[in-house]
Amino acid sequence: MRILTLTARSGAENLELIDAYRRWIEGVEIRLDILAEGEDAPESAARLLREEAEGRGLTTILTCRRKEDGGRWEGNEEERTALLFRALSSGCSYADIEEDPPVSGSAEGRIAARARELGTRLIGSIHRFDGIPEKWPEKVKRIAERGRIPKLACTPPDFSSAAEVYRRSRDPELPRERILLLMGPYGLFSRILYRRFGSLVTFLSEPSRKALPWHLDPEQLSRLYRAHEIDESSPLYGVIGNPVHHSRSPELHNGWLIAAGIPGSYLPFQVDAPDAFFRFAREAGVHGFSVTLPLKQAVLPLLDARSEEVERIGACNTVVRERGGWKGYNTDFYGFLAPLEPMLAGRHLSRALVVGAGGVARTVTAALTARGLQWVCVNRTPDKARLLAEEQEGEWRSREDAEAAGPYDLVVQTTSAGMEPRVNEDPLPHYRFTGRETVYELIYAPERTAFLERARTAGCTVLGGMRMLRAQAEEQFRLFTGRPVPGEGESSSNR
Ligand code: NDP
DSSP states (O other), X not given: OEEEEOOSSSHHHHHHHHHXXXXXXXEEEEEHHHHTTSSSOHHHHHHHXXXXXXXXXXXEEEEOOOGGGTOOOOSOHHHHHHHHHHHGGGOOXXXXXXXXXXXXXXXXXXXXXXXXXXXXXXXXXXXXSSSOOTTHHHHHHHHHHTTOEEEEEEOOSSHHHHHXXXXXXXXXTSOSSOEEEEOSGGGHHHHHSXXXXXXXXXXXXXXXXXXXXXXXXXXXXXXXXXXXXXXXXXXXXEEEESSOTTXXXXXXXXXXXXXXXXOSEXXXXXXXXXXXXXXXXXXXXXXXXXXXXXXXXXXXXXXXXXXXXXXXXXXXXXXXXXXXXXXXXXXXXXXXXXXGHXXXXXXXXXXXXXXXXXXXXXXXXXXXXXXXXXXXXXXXXXXXXXXXHHHTTOEEEOGGGTTTTOOOSEEEEOSSTTOTTOXXXXXXXXXXXXXXSEEEEOOOXXXXXXXXXXXXXXXXXXXXXXXXXXXXXXXXXXXXHSXXXXXXXXXXXXX
């Protein structure tokens, strides 16, 4: 079940939330600790919300969350349990009380007896914001033995611990009725793959009033990730990186999967140790994944096969499960060339200036060399430009000498200067465009950098980074699914 945590302080505002998200949820969590911050009496607001939610066919979970469990309760423990006890009479389907540390004996007994009378199922929850409890499967089993639905929400410190929870969640001996969710950036995928974790529910909240920073928005979870449809047989895809949650790839790939009628989902995975992800990917049936910073080189030793471009560039941004195991590709190579193809076909380009000597500059210079262009590299740290030129058979200059080594048909801006939020930076402020260059900026956020704007004003033909981002993702989609991006035919491939 997709459960919307009601994060507004009044009954009326929470009703608006319910109506806004009704299509995307099966239930709501009524939070007395948040309602207590508003003007209404929390138990009256809870009753109203229970009636209205159940009138709309939604399940209701009642709770009053302590601060140490991620809640906002300001009063003392006695007041908290008394409020929860009174609000039980609202008749919610479930009530959630804490197990670790547990609610005091007498209060717990009274709440449990009242819940039984009213037919409210009790959820016994454990929250950990600083790791994963030892022997959690035993703890979960013990809660279930007392007739409660166990809930464990804990925070993996790294990807390998998150993957370990996934592996153990597959144990058939665990109680069938359970809530198992991971918090923090390494655990975000569990909120999308909640059904694979065997979790009855996933909690969501409205983006401008999130209950916890890693809560997803119900519409995003449903429309973008199709989380409620993911079952054991659904193919999974994803992007790994660290951090990764800013990535635009889930938007692109999920949009294409949906348009192509392919089941499954493409998820972001924050990964610090790629070997743990490769193990997880095998167990979870991941068909292919994109690789972003800083892992494009770290995945190389884990591949069973490498494309020619991966060998040439020494970096991999796409991994596909093929018959012989994991094969690495570099679609940045094709993505970079895609917008240049018409000019290359007309032989309008012969000499290029490459600004920057970081990771993507290696791909750019390899692609330019493969297409027979001469190029000159300049970089803030000149030594890196020298090394790149030596490795990839090009020239290098200091930034001050860039103009003198021209003229150029093509200028490729590969640095991160000018990228959000550093939008005022210009990587080559003294360079004067002739107006005859094609200027290709790889930054895609913002879509027009100050550097690109300067080139356009000088009369240059300009290309922005979105074109490359899209083209490299199209090539990935083809590798992942064996099909072209829907509606765009085979032309999406540059091979
Ligand atoms: P790296 O961190 O590997 O390299 C960064 C480069 O930028 C280095 O050459 C660095 O110089 C230079 N740089 C950073 N700050 C400045 C500054 N203030 N002035 C001048 N130079 C600076 O990053 P990547 O190569 O992976 O990525 C670079 C950019 O390319 C990013 O904005 C990224 O979003 C974009 N990109 C776009 C893609 C697309 O599909 N459109 C694909 C991949 C990347 P130094 O060596 O001196 O530190």
